[in-house]
Amino acid sequence: MTEPILRINGVSKSFYSVNALKNVDFTLKAGEIVSLVGTNGAGKSTLCNIIAGIYPPDEGQILLNGELVSISSPNMAESLGIGIVHQEPTLVPRLSIAENIFLGKEKLKNGPFLDFEVMKRECRETLSKLGHENMDINRPVSTLSLVEMEIASIAKAVLLNPKILLLDEVTAPLNYMEVNHLFKVIRDLKKQQIGIIFISHKIKETLVISDRVVVLRDGKIVSDMVVDKKMEEKHIISPMLGVTITDDIEDVIKDYSETENREVLLEVNDLSNGKDFHNINFQLHRNEIIGFAGLKGAGITELFSSIQGIMRYKSGTILMEDEQIFCKRPSEGLQKGIAMVTNDRQKDGLATFLTVRDNIVIGSLEKLTGILGLVSQTKTTSSSNEFVYKLDIKTPSLDQPVQFLSGGNQQKVVIAKWLLKNSQVLIVDEPTRGVDVKAKSEIYKLLLQQKDSGKGVLVYSPEVRELINICDRILIVSNGTFVEEIKRNSPVFNEPYILDVIHSNVSIEVT
Amino acid sequence: MQTEISKRDLASTFSIQRIGKFIGKNYLLFSLILLIVAGTLVNDAFLSTANLKGLLFTVAIYGLLAVGQSLNMLVSELNLTLGASMAFSPILAIWIARNIYAASGVEIVRSGVQLVGGVPLIVFLVLLISVLVGVTIGSIRVKFGVSSLIISLGMSYLLQGSSYIISNSNLIYLSEIKNINWLGTAAIGPFPVSFLIFLLIGIVLILLMKYTRFGLRLYSTGGNEKAAVYSGVNTKMWKIIALGISGFCAGLAALMYSSRMESIDPIQGEGLQFYALSIAIIGGISVAGGKGSLSGTLMASAVLVIILNIMQIFGLASWYQTIMIGAIILIASSQAIRKPAR
Numbered sequence: 120m121t122e123p124i125l126r127i128n129g130v131s132k133s134f135y136s137v138n139a140l141k142n143v144d145f146t147l148k149a150g151e152i153v154s155l156v157g158t159n160g161a162g163k164s165t166l167c168n169i170i171a172g173i174y175p176p177d178e179g180q181i182l183l184n185g186e187l188v189s190i191s192s193p194n195m196a197e198s199l200g201i202g203i204v205h206q207e208p209t210l211v212p213r214l215s216i217a218e219n220i221f222l223g224k225e226k227l228k229n230g231p232f233l234d235f236e237v238m239k240r241e242c243r244e245t246l247s248k249l250g251h252e253n254m255d256i257n258r259p260v261s262t263l264s265l266v267e268m269e270i271a272s273i274a275k276a277v278l279l280n281p282k283i284l285l286l287d288e289v290t291a292p293l294n295y296m297e298v299n300h301l302f303k304v305i306r307d308l309k310k311q312q313i314g315i316i317f318i319s320h321k322i323k324e325t326l327v328i329s330d331r332v333v334v335l336r337d338g339k340i341v342s343d344m345v346v347d348k349k350m351e352e353k354h355i356i357s358p359m360l361g362v363t364i365t366d367d368i369e370d371v372i373k374d375y376s377e378t379e380n381r382e383v384l385l386e387v388n389d390l391s392n393g394k395d396f397h398n399i400n401f402q403l404h405r406n407e408i409i410g411f412a413g414l415k416g417a418g419i420t421e422l423f424s425s426i427q428g429i430m431r432y433k434s435g436t437i438l439m440e441d442e443q444i445f446c447k448r449p450s451e452g453l454q455k456g457i458a459m460v461t462n463d464r465q466k467d468g469l470a471t472f473l474t475v476r477d478n479i480v481i482g483s484l485e486k487l488t489g490i491l492g493l494v495s496q497t498k499t500t501s502s503s504n505e506f507v508y509k510l511d512i513k514t515p516s517l518d519q520p521v522q523f524l525s526g527g528n529q530q531k532v533v534i535a536k537w538l539l540k541n542s543q544v545l546i547v548d549e550p551t552r553g554v555d556v557k558a559k560s561e562i563y564k565l566l567l568q569q570k571d572s573g574k575g576v577l578v579y580s581p582e583v584r585e586l587i588n589i590c591d592r593i594l595i596v597s598n599g600t601f602v603e604e605i606k607r608n609s610p611v612f613n614e615p616y617i618l619d620v621i622h623s624n625v626s627i628e629v630t
Numbered sequence: 631m632q633t634e635i636s637k638r639d640l641a642s643t644f645s646i647q648r649i650g651k652f653i654g655k656n657y658l659l660f661s662l663i664l665l666i667v668a669g670t671l672v673n674d675a676f677l678s679t680a681n682l683k684g685l686l687f688t689v690a691i692y693g694l695l696a697v698g699q700s701l702n703m704l705v706s707e708l709n710l711t712l713g714a715s716m717a718f719s720p721i722l723a724i725w726i727a728r729n730i731y732a733a734s735g736v737e738i739v740r741s742g743v744q745l746v747g748g749v750p751l752i753v754f755l756v757l758l759i760s761v762l763v764g765v766t767i768g769s770i771r772v773k774f775g776v777s778s779l780i781i782s783l784g785m786s787y788l789l790q791g792s793s794y795i796i797s798n799s800n801l802i803y804l805s806e807i808k809n810i811n812w813l814g815t816a817a818i819g820p821f822p823v824s825f826l827i828f829l830l831i832g833i834v835l836i837l838l839m840k841y842t843r844f845g846l847r848l849y850s851t852g853g854n855e856k857a858a859v860y861s862g863v864n865t866k867m868w869k870i871i872a873l874g875i876s877g878f879c880a881g882l883a884a885l886m887y888s889s890r891m892e893s894i895d896p897i898q899g900e901g902l903q904f905y906a907l908s909i910a911i912i913g914g915i916s917v918a919g920g921k922g923s924l925s926g927t928l929m930a931s932a933v934l935v936i937i938l939n940i941m942q943i944f945g946l947a948s949w950y951q952t953i954m955i956g957a958i959i960l961i962a963s964s965q966a967i968r969k970p971a972r
Contacts, residue, residue: 171860173860192862193859193860193861193862194862197862203860205860207856209854209856209857209860209861210854210857211849211850211853211854211857211858211920212853212854212920213849213853213920213921214846214849214850214853218846219857221846222846222850222857222858222861222863223858223861223862223863224861224862225843225846227843231842231843232841232842233841233842233843233846275861
């Protein structure tokens with residue numbers, strides 16, 4: 120048995136005390152295509168970045184062809200024969216394709232002078248290897264389409280004939296034809312005995328292209344399967360998900376009752392913004408939680424933002440308790456009783472330099488006034504104290520800046536802010552992003568409490584299992600439209616079915 | 631049929647849109663030509679050798695600082711010490727040189743204000759100190775991740791204050807030294823040597839940007855730092871290099887200025903960092919980094935100085951000139967708004 124070209128032994132990595140990778144073992148043979156799959160935050164990109172030399176592992180070894188190496192920089196990774204196409208665009212917009220491809224490894228002549236001829240020739244050769252010999256290599260990258268940028272990134276990675284190639288979500292912006300073309304390219308590279316690590320959210324693609332599928336969950340490898348003809352998507356999806364919510368949540372939801380007779384709180388009719396979502400119709404009742412399921416980029420965040428007033432919509436109507444509303448800005452949405460927990464708490468959910476107290480009360484100051492209408496310190500303290508206690512926010516004091524709290528506790532502060540506001544409709548976009556298991560279940564308990572107190576809740580989570588645990592019904596969104604509604608009492612109200620719908624609709628769009 | 635096509639081609643080649651586009655693309659060049667023509671037509675004094683020499687000398691000083699600032703901006707940094715360094719570097723250099731010579735019993739500053747020797751050492755020290763000022767800003771910038779705007783702002787006050795303290799607020803006169811005014815006043819025809827040096831430096835930098843790795847490094851560092859790092863570019867080093875070069879430009883400008891004035895004034899250069907920034911912006915260098923070219927900066931320095939010069943010939947008070955600078959910057963920036971970056 121030959122030694123694999125890449126062997127990773129017991130690699131761990133944590134960021135700010137969050138474990139991104141825990142004791143991961145991984146191997147890659149020459150001429151093998153291995154897919155890394157997992158939900159967002161499972162640790163795929165972290166593993167890639169360690170192999171790429173972006174940052175070092177905290178523990179563990181990396182062996183190339185049986186030799187122990189420490190990959191301390193992207194340059195070093197490159198010289199060791201590792202080529203990477205990063206998930207985020209890593210091209211310089213103002214430079215041409217050729218200049219980008221040779222950035223950091225320019226060809227020189229007569230001493231320090233750039234050898235444009237050789238660079239352009241090799242650039243054309245590399246592009247024609249990828250089947251894109253017609254690209255104008257003098258064009259600035261800022262004028263390229265998404266696909267062309269992806270091709271340029273791949274050309275950049277394969278320029279130095281690497282032994283190992285990392286492809287981090289290269290197919291994300293591509294359509295079916297382009298993916299097929301790219302797969303041809305990847306198979307060609309495989310024939311040249313290059314070991315390829317392929318990362319994609321599209322499970323079907325991984326089945327088509329890979330020899331082996333490695334599943335990561337919460338920083339650990341939970342499954343390592345050789346792909347054969349009998350393999351189906353569900354074989355990959357089930358280890359991807361695992362158990363993320365404690366069982367007691369499911370007990371809470373047992374007393375589910377029909378929602379039809381309840382009072383309609385929010386009604387959305389034919390809502391479109393012409394781009395991200397189209398013809399959205401639904402009714403949210405009091406004492407109801409509606410889950411939205413779909414892939415990232417399906418338009419759910421935009422839909423939520425438009426209902427609240429953060430974004431605008433083009434056509435359709437929104438009725439709040441039978442009264443038509445049109446929120447042009449977030450403050451109007453809040454006035455009408457619609458609050459939203461946005462998905463990026465660091466960027467638009469919190470003032471991270473401010474204290475826990477300030478962050479909780481910041482949206483409800485008008486309720487916390489004392490004499491002369493001034494903000495009352497006593498009231499802000501007692502209200503924020505109440506929520507810190509109720510939500511079990513772990514903080515040394517109310518005066519702790521939230522930037523020093525853990526992700527889960529930060530998220531609870533955001534939720535506390537909107538609970539204090541006491542809005543009728545609570546919209547929650549990815550409430551558990553980057554939050555550990557325990558905090559997840561606490562956050563969902565809070566949402567259930569909201570429901571029981573007569574509110575209506577809209578929630579999106581990329582983890583369908585979480586939705587299943589708390590929602591009364593789930594609306595599946597694909598490409599900005601509802602494709603299916605599944606009620607809790609339906610026989611197909613289960614994770615495999617919903618995931619199948621989500622993913623199959625994506626492939627329908629692709630094929 | 632064929633003639634029809636060629637007619638259409640001809641028409642489209644010379645269509646107003648195309649000409650407009652061409653002018654829009656080369657607006658600096660056209661304004662420069664327009665200004666020179668205007669200056670010549672409006673007043674004979676404009677083309678007089680004396681006026682041209684003065685004008686080109688000013689272009690050299692402003693232009694050098696602007697080129698330095700442009701390099702900083704290309705790597706998404708700023709250096710606000712360029713003005714203060716023009717006084718600080720020569721004052722500190724003379725203080726050091728004086729102490730070195732004093733150790734061997736030679737007094738190079740007579741009666742505290744009159745420089746009488748040690749020029750080669752002083753010139754070397756001026757350039758060294760001014761480079762070090764830039765390198766220091768750059769090092770603090772990359773080591774601690776503080777914005778260079780803030781570091782250089784603080785540093786600029788530090789240098790200004792130190793200049794006054796070291797010099798006891800006195801001017802240092804250079805007039806005793808033979809040919810000290812060569813750099814600032816010598817000319818070949820109507821072209822001052824200082825202007826030619828500036829032009830040479832500008833052209834060398836443009837060529838370096840275009841034909842060596844230097845340009846790609848700077849553009850990628852400012853254009854998308856993450857991409858540059860992933861490609862193995864040492865962006866930290868290139869930021870320090872850019873700031874160092876801008877320091878060098880300030881040092882050279884100080885030498886030219888002091889040579890012409892035959893003195894070193896602790897107030898010299900004050901505020902010129904903002905002229906440098908203005909010229910770079912007018913020349914099309916983006917404050918966000920990674921966009922613009924030095925040829926734009928070279929032309930913009932001439933455009934700005936000529937406008938100011940024409941106003942001067944007309945006897946408009948300096949406040950009008952200040953207003954004009956403001957107006958030009960706003961016009962230049964509004965052009966950037968009209969043409970959104972793709």
